[in-house]
Amino acid sequence: MTAQQRKIILTITVTYTILILYFMLLAFGRADNASRGTGYTFIFMPEDFFRLPGLSDLLRPTLIDIVSFGNIAAFIPFGILIPWLYRRIGFMRFMALFVLSILVVETVQALTLLGSFDMNDVIQNSVGAAIGFGAYKLGFRTRHFWRNIAITGLSAVVLMIVVWGTFGLVDKVFAKEMGPFVALNDLRDGTGNPSTGTGRYNFIIGGEHIEPQYNVYRAEDNDRETYSYQLGNKELYLYFNYGVPDEEDVHGSLSVTVDGEELLSASVGDQRHELNMSSIYLERGHELTIIIKGNVKLWDVGFREMSYSWNRGEES
Structure with a gap:
């Protein structure tokens, strides 16, 4: 490399660095956001850094797609x-x-309120630099300047495609997806017997006609009823609908616990006839217990299990 070539490359490097710093610190209205003083943001745990926009996404890219792709390129x-x-x-x-x-x-970025500290960005930016280093090593093997440039550019494109495909594969393998809805009465209760007290019937809450699709839980004789189920130590989302029908007095309560920890507690004594819906994330759990008192009705109770690609076949 001649002294003139080195000077040109150094000028390009410095200019490009200044341009990147401008986008990272000043562009996109960052100064205005800093003046509002919304607080420091530090994201140390990486999340979804293996996710890049697919070909269909690039046809109608969103800002998130552009940022994800640009963080590497x-x-x-x-x-x-x-x-x-x-x-x-x-x-x-x-x-x-x-x-x-x-x-x-x-x-x-974080300390000046011009942006946030995001470990996802650090990883994606580093992957981009690694691709460039690999392209340089593949391209600069001869004394022909323009041939080296062409091979390096082509190598960068090929390596980017390889990384793009690898990221997509890793994201697909490690991404969690929700399984189909499973009604709670499809399980067996805590004693191993088929569930009971789940006959379906229609009622009205808050003037809305309710037609349960899966199950209805209630306290017989307006007293107290306990339902217990084994969840199998799975990661899942629990879903509940509850309320007191319009034709009944508003009194009673509902308690949902998993392994002794109360996840949902509702007393309807001071409420009107209202329809309530709730979803609860459960990282792990063995025994689910539902206690119903009074006129509270609980219906279409079930869950969706979170699973990875490698165990979806086993579950089906």
Whole structure:
């Protein structure tokens, strides 16, 4: 590399760095947001950094799609320019310095209220720099300047596609999805017997006609009824609908516990005839217990299990 070429590359690197810093610290109305003083934001736990927009998303991209893609693509040039300037720098040293620099910029964003510290951004930016470094190593193998540039550009595109596909595969494998709705009365109760007290019938709450699709739980003779089920230590969302029918006096209560921990407690003594809906996330649980008192009716109770791709076949 001649002295003139080095000067040109250094100028490009400095100019591009200033441009990136502008977008990271000043663009998109960041100064206005900082003046409002909404508080510091630090996101240390990465989430969804393996998710990039698909081909269908790029046809009608949203701002989130553009940002996710840009967080990687915009930092590929650093992986090319820095090792081009400093030929002896190794991959590990380059990545260590790059990650440290991004951590500093992200911290400045958060402390100046010009943005947030987001570990997702750090990871995506670093992946972009790594792609650029790999493209440089693949491209700069000859003495022909323009051939090196062409091969490096093509290598960057190919590596980006590979990473794009890999991210999509990893996201698909590790993404959790909700399974089909399972009515609670499809399970067996705590004694191992088929569930009882789940006959369906219609009623009116708050003037709305209710037609339960799966089940109805109630306290026989307006006293107290306890229902117990084994959940099988699964991660799931529980769903409940409850209220007191218009033709009955408003009194009673509802309690939902899992392994002794109360997740839902409702007393309707001071309420009107109102329809209530509730969903509860449950990371793990063995025994579900429902206690109903008075005229409270509970219907279409069930859950959707969260699962990964590798165990969906087993569950079906």
